[in-house]
Amino acid sequence: MPAFSLEPAQTAWCTELRTLATDRLRPLAEKGEPGRVNRPLVAELGRLGLLSRLFTSGALDLCLMRESLAHACTEAETALALQGLGAHPVHAHGTPAQRDHWLPRVAEGTAIAAFALSEPGAGSDAGALDLRAEAEAETGGGPARWRLTGEKCWISNAPEADFYTVFARTTPGAGARGVTAFLVPADRPGLTGAPIDMLSPHPIGRLDFDGVPVTADDVLGEVDRGFRVAMGTLNLFRPSVGAFAVGMAQAALDATVRHTSRRDAFGGKLMDLQAVSHRVAEMALRTDAARLMVHAAATAYDEGAPDVPKRAAMAKLLATETAQYVVDTAVQLHGARALRRGHLLEHLYREVRAPRIYEGASEVQLGIIAKELYKDIDTEGESQ
Template sequence: MTSGLDLDWPFFEPRHRELSSQLDRWCKNHLSDAPARDVDEHCRALVRNLGLAGFLKLCVADGGTPPDVRSLAIARATLARHSGLADFAFAMQGLGSGAISLFGDAEQKADFLPGVSGGSAIAAFALTEPDAGSDAASIATRAVRAGDDWIIDGEKTYISNGTIADVVTLFARTSDDGARGLSAFILPLPAAGVTVPERIEVIAPHPLARLRLDRVRLPTSAMLGSEGDGFRIAMQTLNLFRVTVGAAALGFAQRGLDEALSFASNRRLGTATLADNAVTQDRLGDMATRIDASALLIARAAWQQDKGVADNRRAAAMAKLHATEEAQKVIDMAVQLHGGLGVTVGAKVEELYREIRALRIYEGASEVQRMVIARDLLKEHRA
């Protein structure tokens, strides 16, 4: 399997198998395990090359139809298996422009989506703030009406692509009415009043930053949807891509298993190999089972989303939760099996160990996913 997903399952169609083969070939020809010397420039190149190859078209709405979630899941799982940064570059083009795809008017889509899908414009999604993470309804960045414009002041943090973005989906408070007081805007960059006071360094290097907005002026045409729609826009955009976070975790886990199989098969242990050891076989069997369980949850949730199942939140939450949590365990097993090499900088499993950790936090932490699942179960039970 090129991604951890078995594309012969009935959830998938021939076009999905073809996409997987095409993208896997592209990855083998264009991606390397060598660490990036300049993360920002490497991300720019990845976006540009993914756009030239036509793969970024998967991330944006085509004629008003939402992106195919099964295709997004296959793409992320395949890219993650080869390169965490390539998966990041692809995913952020989708998340950063997702609100425009779902809620933008014809002019907004025409202005921004071709650049995103072609790889000439890098997208970002600015929701998180220093005092508002999982509780998105508490954001404090404020937009005040000034004639035909909006004046925006505030701060965003942990913004992926914050150092290199050309277009940002920005969420700000336009009234004090809790979640109903949030609105969404399209912010082209560079823009007067927008600065990057801090580049945020994390264990798996990405172009992550804190953004400051000081009297940033946007026209009324920059608003996505209507005033007060921001929370709904943010949640629906995140829900569209939530399953794909699980798919990325699946790709990381599959690569961890691949590395473990290869290492165990070649590592001498007395007169045999590490793979001949019963304890190793127990561990490999456990890893494979965890991966397949995640793959099934992802395939189901993505299929439901594409088929328009009325409420897909529980399935999406289960897929994201299980895949990210189990991938962490699978990769930890791979590191343990490698011994000292597993924690050596430059080893692939060491890189995977750093890459996987953030997926249990962003786009809805594991604790939030458990709450979504439980509340849906209780609602169903009470009904």
């Protein structure tokens, strides 16, 4: 079962990805400016054929890519993931014209994609979007037209992306049922933005929409059915957020095993202290458990299982919380050296916090899990 063991070819591919990340991607990442889109890095991901695999691979392969890259170069992992997140709605729901125009450029690494869902008042509550898509009066029987007005916030790759998958409210008061997904090129009049300086060195910003024009030709999927586009994308990418977290956890674990086996302390090595070795064992236990749950969720997605939302939420929740624990413990066992700017663990410590929030905070994942557990309860049998 792929959920419990990988095929030799998959294991070899993961090893190859780690080598590529170390030798070809990390040098480009180190030359990038924190908080900005690193276009040379994205272009190299395209040359290596990794971006094109976003549209040809299943969820498990996506997880293997993200974990392997994260182990050696978190910046490369993030660049790959953001391309996939922003472009997947176009791949899954776009018209032939939309796909033909944008997806080859995304695969080549020459066009930067972004997924614009969150707002200042609607982060994890995607059904509470306020960005308005106000319909214009139809003239001459042409395609339907709207004007987008409002703000998006915490948007990865903003404001430097070349196009955005934007979720806007087309029917007021309809909750999740009144949201439409639009493909919005960055050069549309009225669309501006600004970067946000974050703890982790990711390119994140805000977008302001001042009557940005869109038409029926820009719709992804169906009008008022954009929530399905968003949730379908998140169900695919949530397990792979877990894979990103597992990659960071494994990197921290590997560094800790090396450090504790070499560090002299109290007449022996640090690993000889039972309090230390048991904590390292706990780190390994939790990392492997998270990896298995991520693989199981991804396999369920690839097989079209009915419980994907629950499995995806469980995988994302367990893996991101686990990575936080493992990296924090690694810092503790390394001591002050891990806090120096430029140390691997200093970098991972800043990177590991955000995944517990984005694509649905941990508390939201618990809500999804609970909802899925209770949705099939036979209320008629409650009194039995």
